[in-house]
Amino acid sequence: MLVPFANENVSEISCHARGINYSFPSVRTILDMGGQDCKAISVDGEGRVTNFVMNDKCAGGTGRFLEMIADVLGLPLAEIGDTALQSRTAIPFNTICAVFARSEAVAYLRKGVSRADILAGLNEAISVRCLNLLKRVSIQSDFSISDGIAKNKGMVAKITEKVGLKPLLAEDPQLAGCLGAALFAKDRVEGKGKREEMKIAYGYSDGTGEYYITFDTGKCDGCGKCVEACPAGNIEVGRNDHGQPKAMVKDSVRKKIHLTCPGYKACSAANQVNCHSACPNDAISHSW
Structure with missing residues (x-):
């Protein structure tokens, strides 16, 4: 090829x-x-x-x-x-x-x-x-x-x-x-x-910091395990441009994600299972 x-x-x-x-x-x-x-x-x-x-x-x-x-x-x-x-x-x-x-x-x-x-x-x-x-x-x-x-x-x-x-x-x-x-x-x-072109970051930055949850769409297979694991219910599985199932942050919380998600470290400390640990493909990352 x-x-x-x-x-x-x-x-x-x-x-x-x-x-x-x-x-x-x-x-x-x-x-x-x-x-x-x-x-x-x-x-x-x-x-x-x-x-x-x-x-x-x-x-x-x-x-x-x-x-x-x-x-x-x-x-x-x-x-x-x-x-x-x-x-x-x-x-x-x-x-x-x-x-x-x-x-x-x-x-x-x-x-x-x-x-x-x-x-x-x-x-x-x-x-x-x-x-x-x-x-x-x-x-x-x-x-x-x-x-x-x-x-x-x-x-x-x-x-x-x-x-x-x-x-x-x-x-x-x-x-x-x-x-x-x-x-x-x-x-x-x-x-x-x-592979950066396959990553989509949801969130925003303000005077207090940068608050983005990033999904590597090349790795994500839309299994939905992160949806079940997220204690705040911030994640859902939708369809991308090609009709493939992919995890994403819900539209309703994208502009207030810092208020609904405590961030990776805080969530990991409070919960045995979270979106990171549940994802079998290591497709999720947080900026805070």
């Missing part, structure tokens, strides 16, 4: 984080707006993922969704961003569910509502949803949008308005994930990788 690591997987989330970090090292919050889903990602100064949330596999607000709306409106996909900016009155949408929003768009079109106002209304609804997604990981500057929807000027303008931060945009934002994957591969070839 010419590439010894060709069969290994690197998270799409990690790739977008690494790609954006290469272009904009100051970015700490990323909104990845792709063809099938949207993700809000927090990263550290080296482009490592510290937290992320996804839009629960709903197609609403994704590239595929906008492609469908463009087809309904009879517009080329490349023109919908500029068209939305021509709107005078954004039309409200009750939902951005792909099925129902399409029906609403058709109904508005039949009533004679302009394409610009329909698109502006959809951008408004999608941007509110994106803002709520970003709030779940905490919005920090600098901020960037990656993937294809970042080329949609109307959408970017509306998200900028809602977030209150002007995003740093790569020249080709749809290639951010590809760039990140290439950088990981380059590291491996040069012997610098050390």
